[in-house]
Amino acid sequence: MSTIIYYFTGTGNSLKIAKDLAGNLKDTKIIQICKRTVEAFEDTRSDKIGFVFPVYFRGLPHLVRRFIENMPINRDTYYFAVANYGGYPAISFKQISNILDSRGGRLSAAFGIPMPGNMWFMYYPHPKQDFIDRINDQPKETYKIATAILNRTEVEIEDIINYSAEEAIYNSFKPNDMDKYFWTEKNCNGCGICAKNCPTDNIKIVKCRPIWQHKCEYCLACIHWCPQHAIEYKRDSVNKERYHHPDIKIHELSR
Ligand SMILES: Cc1cc2nc3c(=O)[nH]c(=O)nc-3n(C[C@H](O)[C@H](O)[C@H](O)COP(=O)(O)O)c2cc1C
Ligand code: SF4
Ligand code: SF4
Incomplete structure (x- = not known):
């Protein structure tokens, strides 16, 4: 059965993960979340649909959030999320889960992969070895995630202890200007x-x-x-x- 992966990326980490997932899953299409695809959905019917994205200010990039809020949702689809980040996924999975719930779908599995942080004032100076280790470990992590997706494994979202503090940080992010x-x-x-x-x-x-x-x-x-x-x-x-x-x-x- 086919899979569609929607990804958003700035510095390529999410694209690398999306490409590797597609290579492991086979019969998988990867589609960029960008201005064009937010305005016109290319393809939204699939047995499995995934979102691969970087964590921004503790949550979803605004464009990813808008994309999921507007895409057609299928009740029987296995939806999965793969976050990547310098720190941790914070409220991003819960945000997707809430959007899908409110629209008649369900987030079946959530996975995270640590990657090099690309925001200098958060992550620089970044230990070089840590960058290298994360880049080297990502294909192995992605392979494990692909195996879980192939088996339609259900993976619960971990509770966020300080959800409202993290949400306040997310709400302070106003990227447009x-x-x-x-x-x-x-x-x-x-x-x-x-x-x-x-x-x-x-x-x-x-x-x-x-x-x-x-x-x-x-x-x-x-x-x-x-x-x-x-x-x-x-x-x-x-x-x-x-x-x-x-x-x-x-x-x-x-x-
Ligand atoms: C605007 C912005 C905000 C970020 N905020 C967070 C964050 O809150 N937590 C975190 O762990 N990483 C954060 N990061 C780091 C990215 O999530 C990380 O580097 C990611 O792998 C980048 O993926 P990409 O190469 O696909 O763009 C942030 C990056 C940017 C650009
Ligand atoms: S202008 Fe903004 S959205 Fe466009 S590439 Fe630069 S940071 Fe990304
Ligand atoms: S800032 Fe100038 S040199 Fe750099 S990519 Fe844009 S046009 Fe090219």
Whole structure:
């Protein structure tokens, strides 16, 4: 029976997990959650449907939440969630579970995979060995998750002890106009890669420079993938290393 995996990614960790899951599960389609797919659902009928996403401010990226809130739901589908994060999944599974419950579906299983944290002010400096260990462990973790999915294993969501404190952090995340703090160094060459890779089509190139349109999801794809390292966020990112998953190629981002 077929599987559909919807993924959202900024720096490629979620895409790597989605690709590996698809390789293990076979007969699986992976579809990016982005401006285009949020506006028009491509395919939502399947025996198993999964969501692969990074944790943002303790919960779901806003676009992922909107996507699940609006997608057609099938009562008999096995829905699963695979979160990846620098810390822990926090309230993200509960959020999906609540949305599906309210719409006649059910989250059957929730899995988590620690990955390199891509937010410099939360995770930098990040021990290099920890990055490497997480990248190396992910395929094994993904294989175990795929086996559980193939068997339609039910995996309960763990209770969050301080749910309301975590929810307060989530509610403080207002990404849309955080892009007003992005700026470009002189070495920006106007290549347009940042605009092409933005999942929300939030960047226009005007006079060879990116101009952000205040529909940002704060996925950090633009800043981490710029080949010139020319994008900065306030002074926070200056002289800090950029990160993207080593096995994901830049052209894979804009599927
Ligand atoms: C805006 C933002 C907020 C984040 N918040 C959290 C968080 O609350 N908890 C956590 O464990 N990781 C957090 N992270 C780290 C990401 O979840 C992690 O690096 C993830 O693997 C990135 O996946 P991607 O490469 O698919 O974008 C955050 C990252 C970003 C960009
Ligand atoms: S990807 Fe970097 S160099 Fe290319 S236009 Fe964007 S900011 Fe400039
Ligand atoms: S502008 Fe940058 S951070 Fe914002 S959604 Fe687009 S790629 Fe992500």
